Amino acid sequence: MYEKARFLPAGDKSLIIEFGDSISPEINKKIRDMYLAIEKSGLDGIIEMVPTYRSILVSYNPLNIIYEDLCHKLRELEDNLNDSGSEPAKVVEIPTIYGGDYGPDIEFVAQHNDLSVNEVIEIHSSRDYLIYMLGFTPGFPYLGGMSEKIETPRLKTPRTKIPAGSVGIAGKQTGIYPIDSPGGWQLIGRTPVKLFDPFAEPPVLLNPGDYVRFVPIDEKEYKYILKQVEENKFTVNIALLDK
The missing domain is CATH 3.30.1360.40 (Gyrase A; domain 2)
Structure with missing residues (x-):
């Protein structure tokens, strides 16, 4: 500095x-x-x-x-x-379903780091991630603070289309794809929450300097929240950073 x-x-x-x-x-x-x-x-x-x-x-x-x-x-x-003085940073809870069709690369991440899938989920969801900046696509958060235990290289060949809400890992970073887009990150899960909505005010959910907390959910919860999001009835949980 x-x-x-x-x-x-x-x-x-x-x-x-x-x-x-x-x-x-x-x-x-x-x-x-x-x-x-x-x-x-x-x-x-x-x-x-x-x-x-x-x-x-x-x-x-x-x-x-x-x-x-x-x-x-x-x-x-x-x-x-x-x-x-400083304003306290916010912590935005992002409900996330891990593995399966929602996170097709989670088994590779586990094998690469000599872990079980459950250990990857536990490690990934065990901390708050600082949003350093937004970029690449509207509202894409570059998150810092991921454990080295689940560090994994990018895909050798990027996918041409990744579904909106996909949660990925690339090297030492983790992030969330706000819209359908190409990308080369290892996909470990997906959130039903919209990170970017051009018709909302503000259109971007997350802000640099705040934090993201991934909250594991099952498929039943995912589909319920997705329906709530589609009907504009869902509100993310936001807390103030306690540190």
Whole structure:
């Protein structure tokens, strides 16, 4: 983590706020705090912000604010982050059915790591995962904190279509496919919850800086929740991070 964030121009309408050169929970917390501080500030001219693993891309209207003035105001916000305090992160519970047709690669993950399928499920669902960033497809969460015990390489040949809601593993990461899409992650389960809905407000369920908690369910529960989701009657459980 840098002692002070670096402000770097990105074209004539954007800048990058860079907080470090590594992936870590500490840098992610700084990004989350700064993102929320900018949102609350109501700075004139800000069009959009995109948080990443170690930076925030800020797009702005140069007719409303010039680059130098924006940098000055952002530096003031950064200097006052400790005084404004941090908002507690949210933990979003994601009900997930593991194995079978829903997670066709779970047996490979188990064999690769010399574990049983039940041990893979227990390990995968035993912790809260930090959402470092969203990308690849709308609402796809890149999750950190997975146990090395279930670390597994990507597929040698990606699938051309993975069902929305599929939960996968790729190397040291785990994630969830929000929409039907190609992909090369090892599929271990699926959630009936919608992570991306273009007609909802907001359209994306998860936010960088929050956490995901996978909750194992059986097929009966999966079909019940899926029906509730289709009828717009399902609400995910959200708690505040207790740590």
